[in-house]
Amino acid sequence: MSPLAPAAAPIALEAARFRAYGPRHIDEIAQRYGMSGDMRDTVRLISEVLPFRVNEYVLDQLVDWAAIPEDPIFRMVFPQRGMLPEDDIGRLAKLVDDPSAKRELRAEVRRIRAGLNPHPSGQKQLNVPTVEGTEIPGLQHKYRETVLYFPGQGQTCHSYCTYCFRWAQFVGDADLRFASPTPDPLIGYLGEHPEVSDVLVTGGDPMVMTTERLRRHLEPLLEIETVRTIRIGTKSVAYWPHRFVSDPDADDTLRLFEQIVASGRNIAVMAHFSHPRELGTDVARRALARIRGTGALVYCQAPLVAHVNDDARTWSELWRAELAAGAVPYYLFVERDTGPYEYFKVPLAKASAIYRSAYRTLPGLARTVRGPVMSATPGKVVVDGVTETAQGRFFELRLLQARDPQLIGRPFRAHYSTTAAWLDDLRLAPDTPADIVAAVRGPQP
Ligand code: SF4
Numbered sequence: 085m086s087p088l089a090p091a092a093a094p095i096a097l098e099a100a101r102f103r104a105y106g107p108r109h110i111d112e113i114a115q116r117y118g119m120s121g122d123m124r125d126t127v128r129l130i131s132e133v134l135p136f137r138v139n140e141y142v143l144d145q146l147v148d149w150a151a152i153p154e155d156p157i158f159r160m161v162f163p164q165r166g167m168l169p170e171d172d173i174g175r176l177a178k179l180v181d182d183p184s185a186k187r188e189l190r191a192e193v194r195r196i197r198a199g200l201n202p203h204p205s206g207q208k209q210l211n212v213p214t215v216e217g218t219e220i221p222g223l224q225h226k227y228r229e230t231v232l233y234f235p236g237q238g239q240t241c242h243s244y245c246t247y248c249f250r251w252a253q254f255v256g257d258a259d260l261r262f263a264s265p266t267p268d269p270l271i272g273y274l275g276e277h278p279e280v281s282d283v284l285v286t287g288g289d290p291m292v293m294t295t296e297r298l299r300r301h302l303e304p305l306l307e308i309e310t311v312r313t314i315r316i317g318t319k320s321v322a323y324w325p326h327r328f329v330s331d332p333d334a335d336d337t338l339r340l341f342e343q344i345v346a347s348g349r350n351i352a353v354m355a356h357f358s359h360p361r362e363l364g365t366d367v368a369r370r371a372l373a374r375i376r377g378t379g380a381l382v383y384c385q386a387p388l389v390a391h392v393n394d395d396a397r398t399w400s401e402l403w404r405a406e407l408a409a410g411a412v413p414y415y416l417f418v419e420r421d422t423g424p425y426e427y428f429k430v431p432l433a434k435a436s437a438i439y440r441s442a443y444r445t446l447p448g449l450a451r452t453v454r455g456p457v458m459s460a461t462p463g464k465v466v467v468d469g470v471t472e473t474a475q476g477r478f479f480e481l482r483l484l485q486a487r488d489p490q491l492i493g494r495p496f497r498a499h500y501s502t503t504a505a506w507l508d509d510l511r512l513a514p515d516t517p518a519d520i521v522a523a524v525r526g527p528q529p
Pocket residue numbers: 240241243244245247248249250251287288289318319356
């Protein structure tokens with residue numbers, strides 16, 4: 085046992101077995117938890133287009149079945165009416181009911197998906213690196229010091245979020261997927277790019293991989309001296325905390341984290357928590373304690389989405405719970421313009437007000453959080469607030485991160501709007517510097 089990880093000692097906990105439920109199990113779920121026939125049919129219909137996956141823990145411990153359909157976790161996991169336009173739902177319903185229309189149904193599903201902006205913010209056109217004109221599979225390189233890596237076996241999750249901006253990864257369409265079967269292309273690329281200090285391993289959720297597989301993807305990174313931080317983007321602590329507590333290879337995972345720390349690098353678990361309930365179970369808190377016991381850092385982030393967490397009290401509770409668990413509140417994101425965006429979007433004015441109200445309630449140590457942040461084509465743009473001037477009301481904006489490092493930290497302004505929900509909806513102030521205008525309005529995919 086490594087001296088680094090007192091919290092990583094095996095603990096007595098009844099082992100829970102992971103079982104995923106998908107569209108095929110909707111009847112079973114409806115019967116078990118008392119979902120009405122109408123709700124069941126809706127979930128079935130919408131999940132023809134949007135990915136649906138849930139597991140025993142989410143169903144038993146996180147969803148409040150007495151509060152459905154308004155329950156925020158139910159909304160987060162179960163496809164709902166309102167997530168697709170009514171016209172599309174009508175057409176789908178007709179085709180689903182006609183056994184002779186299977187081919188038309190597939191075509192209709194493809195058409196609806198294509199209209200949902202499957203790769204927002206130029207991910208496919210602008211972020212995928214190339215070598216001699218050929219795209220490197222499973223990599224994105226948007227910011228100088230950070231490469232995103234999508235290991236092929238980590239392109240699913242323990243449960244799916246209905247608001248996921250990577251939903252296209254899960255619908256089985258090879259054209260919509262980023263994934264690399266082995267780390268070799270990544271390692272080759274990093275050898276040529278010593279400016280990259282951070283590798284963000286993402287998906288899907290890399291923690292769906294067994295530790296053995298995860299090790300095969302992570303260990304080669306330890307040979308690259310210029311890589312100093314390995315980040316793992318994951319919602320596993322929320323959706324399947326047993327991954328770090330009682331799964332057969334939970335302890336091996338913690339050993340792997342310790343090994344990375346012992347190599348002199350940071351390992352940062354970028355934990356996705358959307359609602360304080362996700363931190364309310366013993367097993368989730370144990371998972372965080374065990375992860376932290378390895379020397380890993382835990383940073384927390386999630387989007388602000390309507391129907392799930394669009395009020396200040398929820399965020400205040402969430403950030404306090406994260407701090408209490410020894411994790412760092414990090415980003416409140418603005419929902420991206422993809423998938424069922426109309427259902428989940430929150431105007432920037434409202435998002436900014438929610439952020440500020442929640443932020444004011446926090447102790448200083450939780451004020452590490454930044455938001456609302458748009459991860460947009462030119463970079464990460466934060467709405468710092470709203471100001472009144474003789475010329476009118478403006479959003480105060482700032483590039484927290486940018487494709488062009490010269491723009492990082494630069495403030496700028498846009499005309500206030502009660503409806504704008506994304507950077508593209510904003511009208512920049514007349515005094516905006518030309519380089520910021522160029523970055524915000526282009527390059528366009
Ligand atoms: S856990 Fe992350 S990648 Fe998986 S569905 Fe949710 S938001 Fe998407």
